[in-house]
Amino acid sequence: LAKTTQPISMDSYEGQEVNITCSHNNIATNDYITWYQQFPSQGPRFIIQGYKTKVTNEVASLFIPADRKSSTLSLPRVSLSDTAVYYCLVGPTGPGNNRKLIWGLGTSLAVNP
Amino acid sequence: DVKVTQSSRYLVKRTGEKVFLECVQDMDHENMFWYRQDPGLGLRLIYFSYDVKMKEKGDIPEGYSVSREKKERFSLILESASTNQTSMYLCASSLRTRGGYTFGSGTRLTVV
Numbered sequence: 001l002a003k004t005t006q007p008i009s010m011d012s013y014e015g016q017e018v019n020i021t022c023s024h025n026n027i028a029t030n031d032y033i034t035w036y037q038q039f040p041s042q043g044p045r046f047i048i049q050g051y052k053t054k055v056t057n058e059v060a061s062l063f064i065p066a067d068r069k070s071s072t073l074s075l076p077r078v079s080l081s082d083t084a085v086y087y088c089l090v091g092p093t094g095p096g097n098n099r100k101l102i103w104g105l106g107t108s109l110a111v112n113p
Numbered sequence: 114d115v116k117v118t119q120s121s122r123y124l125v126k127r128t129g130e131k132v133f134l135e136c137v138q139d140m141d142h143e144n145m146f147w148y149r150q151d152p153g154l155g156l157r158l159i160y161f162s163y164d165v166k167m168k169e170k171g172d173i174p175e176g177y178s179v180s181r182e183k184k185e186r187f188s189l190i191l192e193s194a195s196t197n198q199t200s201m202y203l204c205a206s207s208l209r210t211r212g213g214y215t216f217g218s219g220t221r222l223t224v225v
Contacts, residue, residue, distance in 0.1 A: 034213050043117075043203045043216025044156075103148075103156035 004088045009108040018075045020107050022088030025069050033064060033071045036087045038106070044087060048073070083111045116140075119204050119217040126224050132191040134220050136204030143209040145187035147171075147179060149200040150219075156203065162187055163209065194224045 005023040012018045024033070032051050036044035048055055050062040050071070061074040075082060085108050091101040120135035138145065146161040148171075158171030160179040168179050176198060180188045187206075191198055201221050205214040 036213070041201075041219065041221070043205065043219050044214070046213035046215065049213055101158075105153070105155050 003102060004090055004104055006086075006088050006104065006107045008105065009110070011110050011112065012078055013112050014079055015077050018078050018082070018109060018111075020073045020075075020086055020088075020109070021070055022073070022090075023070045024088070024090045027068050027090055028092070030092045031068075031090050032092065033062065033068075034089045034091075035060070035062065035073045036089070038085045038087065047086075078109075078111045080111050080113065082109065084109060117204055117206055117215050117217040119202075119220050121220050122218065124220060124222045126191075126194050126222065128195060128224055130191075130194045130224075132194050132222065132224075134189040134191075134202055134204075134222070136187045136189070136217055137185055138187075138204075138206040138215070139185065140206060140215065141184070142206035142215070143184075144207045145181065146205040146207075146214065147177075147187065147189045148203045148205065149173070150203055151200050159189065191222075194222075196224050198222065199224045 032049055034049040035047045037047050038044040048057055048060050048062045050064055052064050055062045063072045085106040087106040089101050117138045126132050144163045147159040148156045149159055150156045157173050159173055159177050160168055160171050162168045162181040165181055165184050178190045201219050203219045204217040207214045
C-alpha cells in the first residue's frame, strides 16, 4: 500500500500561490495521485487527479516529477475560502482497488487576510 | 449538479438501538462507500460496494453491515449502536474505473 506524507499545516496570505507537496516513495506503476479538499462539517471534495507530468483544471494544478515519488498541488492566488484540509491519496483505480486508498490526516491550510 | 445525499445531517441514538444511515447518489456511479471520520484518525473505510447486491469489507467493518438493493442507494446499518460508534459518517460514490470520489455532506451520529 502506498503511504503518503504531507505537512500537517501551512499558512498563507490572500493572493499568494500555495504549493502543497506530498511524498509517496513506494508508489506503484498503476497508482494514480488524487487530491481532495475538505471544509469543516462537510465531506471531502475532489480537486484533481493525475498520473504523471502536469495536470491543470479550473481550480488547481498538479505537478508530478518523472520518478512519481512525490507530487505538488498548486493553488493559484488563494483566498480566505481556500482555508481547508487538503488530502493527498495514492492508489489504483478500478473495481476492488478502492480499499487500498489510505487517507492520511491531510494538510490544514490557513489563508490569512 | 451531481449529488450524493445522506438522509440526516445529525442523529442522536441510544446505546443498543439499530441505526440506519441512508445514502443516495444520482450520478449512475457503480461504486459506493461508507467511511467514518474521527479526529486524529482521518477517514477509515467501513464497507464498499462496486455493484448492486455486492459488498466488501473495508478496514473497520465490525459492528456494521450494509445493503445495496438498488444502484443509487447504499445503506449503512449499525446493528446495536455503541458509544464508540459516535462519529462523522461519510458516504461517497465513484465511477468504476476512473475519477475520484464524490462525497455526501456527512451524518454526525452521537450514541448516548
